[in-house]
Amino acid sequence: MAATETERNDSTIRTRSYQNESYLHGFLGAVGDLQKERAFQDVVFEVGNQQFPCHRLVLSAASPYFRAMFTSGMVESRQKTVVLQGLDAGIFKEILSYIYSGTLHVSLDKVQPLYQAADLLQLDYVRDTCSSYMAMNVERANCVDLYNFADAFCIDIVIRKCLQWIDRNFAEFSFSDDFFSLSVHQLTEIISHDELNVTEEITVWEAVVRWVQHSREGRLHHLPNILPYIRFNRLTSDLTKAISEHPLVREDPESCDVIRNLIRKRKFNPVPRLGITMEMVLLSNVDVGSNEILFMNPQEGKYISCGYDELPDTSPLTRAMTVTSDNDIYILDTKELKNKNVLSLFRYYHAENVWEHVSRFTMSRGPGDSLKSCYQLLLEMDRILYYIIADRHGTGLAWMRKYNQHTDRWQECSQLQLDDTAYFFSVVSCGPHLYFLTSTEVHRYNPGQDQWMKRTPPIIMDEVCTAVAIGTEVFCTDHDFTKTMLYDTKSDCWQKLQGWPRSLFPSHNVMDLYLSLFALDNQLHILLSYNSDFEKEEDHYLVYVYDRAAGAWQDLKSTLPGKTYIVQASHCSVARISLPYLKGE
Numbered sequence: 001m002a003a004t005e006t007e008r009n010d011s012t013i014r015t016r017s018y019q020n021e022s023y024l025h026g027f028l029g030a031v032g033d034l035q036k037e038r039a040f041q042d043v044v045f046e047v048g049n050q051q052f053p054c055h056r057l058v059l060s061a062a063s064p065y066f067r068a069m070f071t072s073g074m075v076e077s078r079q080k081t082v083v084l085q086g087l088d089a090g091i092f093k094e095i096l097s098y099i100y101s102g103t104l105h106v107s108l109d110k111v112q113p114l115y116q117a118a119d120l121l122q123l124d125y126v127r128d129t130c131s132s133y134m135a136m137n138v139e140r141a142n143c144v145d146l147y148n149f150a151d152a153f154c155i156d157i158v159i160r161k162c163l164q165w166i167d168r169n170f171a172e173f174s175f176s177d178d179f180f181s182l183s184v185h186q187l188t189e190i191i192s193h194d195e196l197n198v199t200e201e202i203t204v205w206e207a208v209v210r211w212v213q214h215s216r217e218g219r220l221h222h223l224p225n226i227l228p229y230i231r232f233n234r235l236t237s238d239l240t241k242a243i244s245e246h247p248l249v250r251e252d253p254e255s256c257d258v259i260r261n262l263i264r265k266r267k268f269n270p271v272p273r274l275g276i277t278m279e280m281v282l283l284s285n286v287d288v289g290s291n292e293i294l295f296m297n298p299q300e301g302k303y304i305s306c307g308y309d310e311l312p313d314t315s316p317l318t319r320a321m322t323v324t325s326d327n328d329i330y331i332l333d334t335k336e337l338k339n340k341n342v343l344s345l346f347r348y349y350h351a352e353n354v355w356e357h358v359s360r361f362t363m364s365r366g367p368g369d370s371l372k373s374c375y376q377l378l379l380e381m382d383r384i385l386y387y388i389i390a391d392r393h394g395t396g397l398a399w400m401r402k403y404n405q406h407t408d409r410w411q412e413c414s415q416l417q418l419d420d421t422a423y424f425f426s427v428v429s430c431g432p433h434l435y436f437l438t439s440t441e442v443h444r445y446n447p448g449q450d451q452w453m454k455r456t457p458p459i460i461m462d463e464v465c466t467a468v469a470i471g472t473e474v475f476c477t478d479h480d481f482t483k484t485m486l487y488d489t490k491s492d493c494w495q496k497l498q499g500w501p502r503s504l505f506p507s508h509n510v511m512d513l514y515l516s517l518f519a520l521d522n523q524l525h526i527l528l529s530y531n532s533d534f535e536k537e538e539d540h541y542l543v544y545v546y547d548r549a550a551g552a553w554q555d556l557k558s559t560l561p562g563k564t565y566i567v568q569a570s571h572c573s574v575a576r577i578s579l580p581y582l583k584g585e
Contacts, residue, residue, distance in 0.1 A: 031058055031100055043070075044081045048089040051081075052096060062099040065122040091117045098126060106133045108142065112149050119153065124448070132431045135161040136471055140169070144178035147186070157382065160326060167195040168277065168576070174207035180214040184222045187211055191229045194351065195327070196273045201234035204273075205243055212248060224254045232262055234273070277576045278302065279520050281527070282321065282329070283565035294565055295577055298543040298558040299520065304582050305561060310355040311346060320378035320387070323575040331355065332378045332387060343387070345403065353581050359403065361410045377569060379429045381447060386413070386434060388427055396421040398436060400445075414450045416443055424463035426570035430474055430489050437464045437476055442487070456492050458485050468517040468524070468571035475524050481515055484546075498551035518572035524548070525556075527572055529565070539564050 041053040059066035069076045076082045084092065091113045098104045104126060106114060111130050118126035134146050138161045147166075150158035166173055170190070173179050182190070190196070191204050198204060208226055212219045232240055240263065249255045278297055285292035291311040295304045311331065318334040329348035334341055345359040377388040385405070390398040396418035401410050418441055425438040434445040435455075439462055442455040458464065458476070461483050467476035474487040475497075484497040513530045524546040529539050543558040567573075 031055075043079075045092070046081055046083045047087050047092045050089040050093075052092065054096065059099065063121050063123055065120070086120070087117055088113055095121065095123065095126070098123070104129055106130060108137060115149075115153070115155075128432055128448075131155050131157050134158045136431065138162050138165050140165075143173075144181060151186070157325075163190065163193070164195070164327070166190055167193050168197050170196050170198055170207070171203060174203075174210065179207070180211060182211065184219070184226070188226055188229050191226075194273060197277055198273050201231050201273065202239055205230050205235075209246070209248060220248065220252060223248060223252055224258045227255060227258045228262060231273075232259070277578050279574055280304075280577045281518055281520065282323070282573045282575060283567065284319065284321070286564045286566045292563075294561065294563075295582060296558075296560065297520070298525075298556045299545070301558075302579075303559075303561060304579075306353065306582060308355050310357075312344065318376075320376045321569055321573050322378040322380050322385070323573045324380040324383070324385075326383070327576050329573070329575050330378060330380075330385060332376075334376065345385075350578055350581055358405070359408055359410075363401075375425070377427050379427060379434060379569075381429045381434060382432065384447065386429075390425065390427075390436075402447075414445075414452060416445075416452045418443075424465050424479060426464050426467035426476060428467050428469045428474055428570055430469035431472060433489070435467075435469075435474060435487075435489070437467055437474070437487075439463050439478075444489075456494065458487070458494050460496070461485060466515060466517045466526075466571055468519050470519045470522060470524065475517055477515065477517060477526070479515070480513070481526070481528070497546070514567075516567040516569075516572045518574055520545075520574055525572075526553070527567070541565075 038053055041055055043054055043056050043059075045052045045054060056066075056070045060070050061067075068074070069082070091110065094105060094110070094114060095117055106129060111133055115127055115130035115134075118124075118130060134150070134155070135157045138146055138158070143162050143165050146158055147162035149155075150162065167190070187208070191208070196204065208223075208230070212223060212226075230243075232243075235243070240259075243249060244256065244259050249259065278300065280295040280297050280302065283294040283296065284290075285294070291308045291313070293306055293308065295306065296302060312333050312335070314333060314335060320332045320334075321330065323329050327350075331346045331348075333344045333346065335344070336342075340362050342360065342362050344357060346355045347358045348355055375388075375390045377390075379386045379388065383405070385403040387401045387403065387410075388398060389400075398416040398418070400413040400415065402413055403410050416436060418438065420438070420440050425436065427434060427436050429435075432447070434447075436443040436445070436452070438457070440457050440459070442457045443452045444455050445452050461476070461478050463478050464476045465479040467474055469475075472489050474489060475484065476487070477484040486495050486497055487493075488495075513528065515526055515528045518525050518527065526544050526546075528542045528544075531539055541558060541560040543556045544553040545556055546553050
């Protein structure tokens with residue numbers, strides 16, 4: 001008892017936990033060997049026509065489903081052979097492989113039955129990994145299939161990705177067999193979106209006509225319920241008249257009444273569609289007091305500058321920016337007071353081309369004497385914003401808070417203690433995790449467990465200056481652009497990319513070289529800015545795109561406006577922007 005009192009009262013005694021990863025891997029490896037050797041197995045599962053000898057203890061530790069089966073007095077707890085219904089033998093074999101090895105193998109042909117099995121057996125990691133895998137692999141060939149599956153199992157992250165793909169490709173998609181297979185609920189969900197990529201509202205009406213006519217007898221009665229989703233205020237009077245006189249409408253008196261009531265009572269959505277959208281990089285003007293943001297797409301030669309009076313009149317150096325998976329753009333602005341920091345969160349509204357204040361919180365003066373000595377980042381993962389503050393001056397600490405926009409609350413997360421201090425580092429969101437990268441350390445943050453875990457570092461890089469995630473891979477480069485590395489988050493392996501353009505731009509008298517990676521149209525790009533004249537404070541910009549097949553960087557010959565811009569993240573933020581909504585120069 002005395003020792004306990006001493007520990008409680010003596011503030012100099014600190015407890016620190018140590019985790020032996022080699023023991024954890026070795027233990028799991030030993031369990032896997034027991035399974036292969038069929039040693040100590042005490043239960044047999046019968047799935048289909050196959051039998052799988054296993055260990056009750058191992059399965060109970062891995063899954064609440066098996067724990068309940070073996071400990072709650074169920075009849076299976078006393079049986080030597082347990083029959084599992086509703087599972088495929090091959091999928092169950094993959095599940096067992098994961099339980100005994102910790103490694104999960106996922107592919108498009110088996111991700112859906114793997115998710116169903118994980119959902120049944122209450123294996124959260126397998127289920128969440130399958131969800132992320134489906135969300136990252138939505139494409140033309142599988143979009144509706146994944147949408148239907150996600151809709152049946154209420155997998156929000158996959159539903160959002162499928163709807164985003166349909167929104168962006170609606171004009172082409174609306175002629176496909178997959179479009180004709182949509183239910184009326186799915187159709188109205190899609191055409192209700194502001195983000196629908198159509199240049200004219202008549203395109204939506206024409207798509208509805210094709211959908212109804214594909215199965216006229218079974219679908220015509222749905223037309224009155226679909227019509228309110230057509231934005232008649234975006235149509236000319238001639239087009240509205242033409243719709244009113246269309247054979248489908250004239251055949252159904254209720255549809256005629258709906259259109260008349262919509263026009264007379266003006267019951268329609270006044271918001272225009274996003275129309276033609278383009279992926280654009282967002283850069284901030286570095287001038288103090290400037291609220292200018294540059295939207296650029298160097299591949300298309302588009303450079304649009306906009307000023308925003310709604311943003312605080314502070315230095316862009318005190319801000320952090322991010323673009324979410326839902327294409328929302330956020331800026332977190334920091335203001336230092338006597339003994340605390342005030343942080344204001346702003347969200348961009350595409351249709352109005354304005355920023356709106358959404359949250360404000362204060363915290364005691366953070367690491368060091370000032371936030372100016374720290375690196376601030378704003379990242380998003382599964383609709384949660386994460387604000388990261390990392391000290392660049394010796395402590396090797398990174399603090400993190402998360403923001404839930406539904407509850408408007410900020411909450412502290414587990415802090416990260418680095419083994420070595422590093423001036424250069426990057427943080428990226430990739431799949432269901434955050435990754436903190438330096439030249440000697442990589443840490444992965446698991447939001448479900450609020451824990452950081454060590455991963456394999458790049459080793460051969462002197463520093464990690466900038467990093468960006470594309471799919472399940474993370475790309476990073478050093479400050480002098482001498483090495484570009486690829487990190488595969490699934491296999492925890494690194495490889496060096498071939499080709500680098502350090503010698504391709506004017507290297508003589510190059511000063512103040514800054515660079516930032518970004519992903520545009522799913523391709524790796526890099527933005528370089530430098531000064532080549534001691535007397536003139538004039539920045540030069542270069543943009544390269546990486547050709548992975550050729551293993552080479554190509555100069556896009558970009559011409560940015562003659563101002564100084566900064567990147568407010570580990571990489572350039574990229575968003576899909578509706579060009580008609582930008583009222584810039």
